[in-house]
Amino acid sequence: MALSDASDVTAQVGQGTPARKPTRIFKNLSSKIASLPMVFTALVIFVGGTVWTIVYSFTSSGLLPRLKWVGLDQYERLWSSRKWMVSIENLAVYGICSLILTLVIGFTLAALLDRKVRGEGMLRTIFLYPFALSFIVTGLVWQWILNPQLGLQNVVRGMGWESFAFDPMNNSKIVMFGLLIAGLWQGTGLIMCIMLAGLRGIDEDIWKAARVDGIGTVKTYIRVIIPMMRPVFVTSLVLIGSGIVKLYDLVVAQTSGGPGISSQVPAMYVMTSMFGGQNLGQGFAASTMMLVTVVIILVPWAILEFGGKKRG
Amino acid sequence: MADSGTMTAAMTGPRGPKPKRAFNRTNIMIYGTLIVVALYYALPLYVMIVTSLKGLPEIQMGNIFAPPMEITFEPWVKAWAQACTGINCDGLSRGFWNSVRILIPSLIISVAVASVNGYALSMWKFKGSEVFFGILMIGAFIPYQIMLYPIVILLREAGLYGSLTGLVLVHVAFGMPINTLLFRNYFASIPEELFKAARVDGAGFWAIFFRIMLPMSLPIFVVSLIIQVTGIWNDFLFGVTYISSPDRYPMTVQLNNIVNSVQGVKEYNVNMAATLLTGLVPLVIYFASGKLFVRGIAAGAVKG
Numbered sequence: 365m366a367l368s369d370a371s372d373v374t375a376q377v378g379q380g381t382p383a384r385k386p387t388r389i390f391k392n393l394s395s396k397i398a399s400l401p402m403v404f405t406a407l408v409i410f411v412g413g414t415v416w417t418i419v420y421s422f423t424s425s426g427l428l429p430r431l432k433w434v435g436l437d438q439y440e441r442l443w444s445s446r447k448w449m450v451s452i453e454n455l456a457v458y459g460i461c462s463l464i465l466t467l468v469i470g471f472t473l474a475a476l477l478d479r480k481v482r483g484e485g486m487l488r489t490i491f492l493y494p495f496a497l498s499f500i501v502t503g504l505v506w507q508w509i510l511n512p513q514l515g516l517q518n519v520v521r522g523m524g525w526e527s528f529a530f531d532p533m534n535n536s537k538i539v540m541f542g543l544l545i546a547g548l549w550q551g552t553g554l555i556m557c558i559m560l561a562g563l564r565g566i567d568e569d570i571w572k573a574a575r576v577d578g579i580g581t582v583k584t585y586i587r588v589i590i591p592m593m594r595p596v597f598v599t600s601l602v603l604i605g606s607g608i609v610k611l612y613d614l615v616v617a618q619t620s621g622g623p624g625i626s627s628q629v630p631a632m633y634v635m636t637s638m639f640g641g642q643n644l645g646q647g648f649a650a651s652t653m654m655l656v657t658v659v660i661i662l663v664p665w666a667i668l669e670f671g672g673k674k675r676g
Numbered sequence: 677m678a679d680s681g682t683m684t685a686a687m688t689g690p691r692g693p694k695p696k697r698a699f700n701r702t703n704i705m706i707y708g709t710l711i712v713v714a715l716y717y718a719l720p721l722y723v724m725i726v727t728s729l730k731g732l733p734e735i736q737m738g739n740i741f742a743p744p745m746e747i748t749f750e751p752w753v754k755a756w757a758q759a760c761t762g763i764n765c766d767g768l769s770r771g772f773w774n775s776v777r778i779l780i781p782s783l784i785i786s787v788a789v790a791s792v793n794g795y796a797l798s799m800w801k802f803k804g805s806e807v808f809f810g811i812l813m814i815g816a817f818i819p820y821q822i823m824l825y826p827i828v829i830l831l832r833e834a835g836l837y838g839s840l841t842g843l844v845l846v847h848v849a850f851g852m853p854i855n856t857l858l859f860r861n862y863f864a865s866i867p868e869e870l871f872k873a874a875r876v877d878g879a880g881f882w883a884i885f886f887r888i889m890l891p892m893s894l895p896i897f898v899v900s901l902i903i904q905v906t907g908i909w910n911d912f913l914f915g916v917t918y919i920s921s922p923d924r925y926p927m928t929v930q931l932n933n934i935v936n937s938v939q940g941v942k943e944y945n946v947n948m949a950a951t952l953l954t955g956l957v958p959l960v961i962y963f964a965s966g967k968l969f970v971r972g973i974a975a976g977a978v979k980g
Contacts, residue, residue, distance in 0.1 A: 394881035395800035399808070402793045402856065405849045406808045408830075410815035413823035420825075429825070473713065476706050489963070490714045492970070493721070496962035498910030500928045501955040504935050505720040508727065508944060509740065519739050549717065557970055581702075606817050613912040617932055634821040639917065644825065651822040662817055 414655065421648035429644055438649035448650065451628040458540050458629075459608045462547055466604050467597065469548065470555030475585060477556070478563045488560075492553035499550065503617025506546035507533060533619065536626030543618055543627060550614075551607065555600050562596030563589070598665060605661040609654055630654055728752060728949035735944050751945035755953060759946060761922055761933045768950050770923070771930030775909060775957075778840055778926055782847040782908050787900050790852055791893070794859025795885050799871055809856070816853035824917055831918065838920030846914050851907060855900045858972075862896040863889060899972040902965050906958045927954050 424434045442448050473491060477484050494502065509515050512531040520528040532542025566589060574584040590597070612631035619627040630650060638647030723740060728751050730744040738745075757767040764770065796802075797809050827846060828837060836842035866889070874884045915926040925933070931954045935947045962969050 392800070392802045395796040395802050395805075398792045398800075398881065399796045399802075399805065401789045401848075402796075402812060402852065403808050405852050406811040406815065409823060409827065409849050410811055410818065413826035414818060416826040417822045429829075469713075473710075476710055479702075479706055481706060481710065487710055487714055488970075489966075490717050493959065493962055494717060496906055496958040496969070497955045498912065498928050498958070500910075500912050500932050501951050502720075504931070504947065504951045505724055507935075508948060509720060509723055511740075511944075514735065514944070515740050519741060522739060549720065553717075602817075610819055610821075612821075613928075616912070617936070620936060631819070631821055634824075635917075638825060647821075647825070651819065651824075654819040655822050658817055658819055 417648050418652050418655075421645065421652045423645060423648075425644040425648065427642045427644070434645075438645040439653075442646060442649045442653070445646075447625050447628055448630070448633055450625055451630045451633050454540050454627060455608065455611065455629050458544055458547070458611065459605075461541075461544050462551075462608055463601070463604050465544070465548055466552050466555050467600060469552045470600065471559050471590075473552070473556045474559035474563055477560055488557070491556055494550045495553045497550065499613035500617040502546050502550045503614045503619075506542065506549070507618045510542050510545075534623060536623050539619055539623065539627045543614060546618055547611070547614060551604070555604065558596060558600055558603075559593070562593045566592060595669075598668060602661065602665050606658055609657050609661070630657075724948050724952045724955075728755075728945055728952055730945050732941075732943060732945055751943070751949040752953070754943075754946045755934075755950035759934045759950060761925075761930055761937070764922065768927060768930060768934065768953055771925055771927035772953070774840070774924055774930075775927040778843055778847070778915075779905065779908050781841075782844045782851070783901060783904050785844065786848040786851040786855060786904055787897060789848060790855030790900060791859045791890075791897070792885065793852070793856040794861075795863050795889055796881075797856065797860045798863040799884075800881060809860070812853045812856060820850065820913060824913075828917070837918065838924075840919070840924060843914060843918045843926075846918055847904075847908050847911070850914070851904055854903060858896060858900055858903070859893070862893055866892065895968075898965075899968055902961060902969055902972045905961055909957050 420429050420431075421438055422433055422435060423430060424432045424437070477487060481487070510517075510531070510533050512518075512534050517528060517530050520530075530538075532538045532540075532545075570588060570592070571584070574588060579587070610631060611629050612635070615621060615627055615629050615632055621628045621632055631654065634647045634650045634654065637643040637650060719741075726743055727735065727740070729747045729749070730738075731746060731748050731750075734745060755767060756769050756772075758765060759767045797805055831837040831842040831845075834842075836845065870888065871884065874888055879887065910928060911926070912928045912932065915929045919925055919929070922930075922933070931950055934950055965972075
């Protein structure tokens with residue numbers, strides 16, 4: 365009712381004013397002027413910056429960017445660099461473990477909290493607070509806890525288990541797992557929150573129906589609830605995935621890429637080539653590869669998410 | 677797991693009344709798991725606090741998890757006022773004030789810009805506005821590394837490279853996707869009649885924004901502020917890239933330089949005091965804001 369009234373009045377006002385068109389242009393103009401910062405950010409920084417870097421990744425830029433074409437040379441050098449290969453392997457190990465464990469832990473915690481436990485608020489606060497902290501703080505705390513001489517290893521040995529060995533800060537074979545422990549500590553709370561929101565969105569009748577049919581709780585979760593939460597899982601996957609590709613601060617703080625180059629990651633390769641090694645072309649090529657990885661993660665998601673909507 | 681359950685049942689079973697439901701096996705399992713996991717999450721905060729209150733000899737001899745035998749606040753004083761980075765020995769306070777000077781203008785500008793963006797996108801759509809918004813959203817997922825160098829050039833051209841102003845602008849740009857999304861979704865949920873009524877009364881773009889929309893959207897401003905404070909305070913990548921002199925480094929960058937510097941004896945207690953000091957601002961925001969923080973990250977889940 366109110367709506368039709370308003371549009372009637374608008375129509376009358378519109379008819380009464382001779383200069384209707386200029387008014388409309390002016391009205392759009394305000395909005396356009398107000399949106400200028402957004403347009404600038406979207407076009408110049410996001411699109412312009414990305415395209416610029418991709419273009420310059422085909423040049424021989426060293427200390428300064430130069431438009432001297434070298435084709436795929438930078439990429440060939442990149443893929444024949446041992447440091448880059450180590451980075452990629454590390455990211456793959458960290459990424460796969462982090463993806464699986466974050467989903468499993470995040471969902472399990474959310475499911476446990478959803479069993480109407482007492483003190484849910486307090487537990488949620490504890491699980492989520494690491495997410496408020498920066499990766500630098502996270503990395504430094506875990507560097508200290510995992511300190512081989514004075515940290516966790518020392519305490520366990522002191523309790524009588526003399527041969528206990530867990531020294532990811534010194535051992536290049538397990539250093540990525542040291543980072544993983546810190547990364548999981550920081551990031552699982554967020555996924556738990558998203559999963560909990562997803563669980564709360566599920567109709568109580570589903571549970572009643574499962575109980576009537578005599579299906580156990582665990583089985584109900586696996587067979588009924590998880591398939592129903594597919595969109596939540598997909599969102600979580602995208603979040604975790606794009607976070608993993610960006611992994612940088614944590615490594616800088618916790619291990620500085622060491623021991624040796626054993627905990628290098630692609631983002632670190634980009635930073636050292638660009639700002640440390642005066643090797644811009646390598647940095648551009650490596651960051652383009654990072655973009656390619658994200659695209660590989662995002663495109664299937666976009667098709668699932670937006671392609672599905674059109675059909676439905 | 678089953679053992680502990682039957683044991684409890686054997687101990688409480690025969691005597692008193694029928695065991696209460698609160699103590700059945702499933703509940704013990706649920707609470708047990710939750711408490712163990714909660715300990716793992718709480719442990720680092722505890723270790724930070726405990727270590728920062730111990731003297732160095734006690735740390736070198738003792739157990740990292742043990743509470744301090746003698747509480748000393750000296751590490752805190754040293755971390756705040758005396759810790760060295762390079763030639764400057766005036767502690768983390770320098771980084772703290774740099775971070776404050778970066779944070780405040782970034783906050784004001786980015787929330788102002790994002791609210792106007794969201795308002796324009798939801799109520800004053802123009803040709804192409806959705807396209808720009810789409811680009812902005814995709815931009816949130818692109819690895820920042822690919823845009824770092826072009827921004828160096830832009831800032832250098834503008835004469836802002838290495839300055840706090842330059843870093844503020846970078847924070848405004850990269851905070852824009854998530855905050856614009858937040859405001860756009862909020863304004864889109866406001867009934868259209870309200871907007872139309874204001875139009876009929878002759879109010880324009882800015883009048884409607886300031887007189888009607890702003891007063892209605894205080895909660896979303898708080899959510900946006902929370903996202904931005906934690907995001908900007910915790911940033912390391914932009915600080916280390918766009919600030920050229922150690923004098924102007926934000927707190928996270930200075931903290932990393934203090935703790936990971938190779939010279940001298942490692943003062944673990946000072947390091948942990950410094951780490952805790954850096955984490956204090958987002959922690960206070962987190963514990964004070966409670967549900968709003970959760971709402972912020974749920975809404976901002978796309979930030980990635």
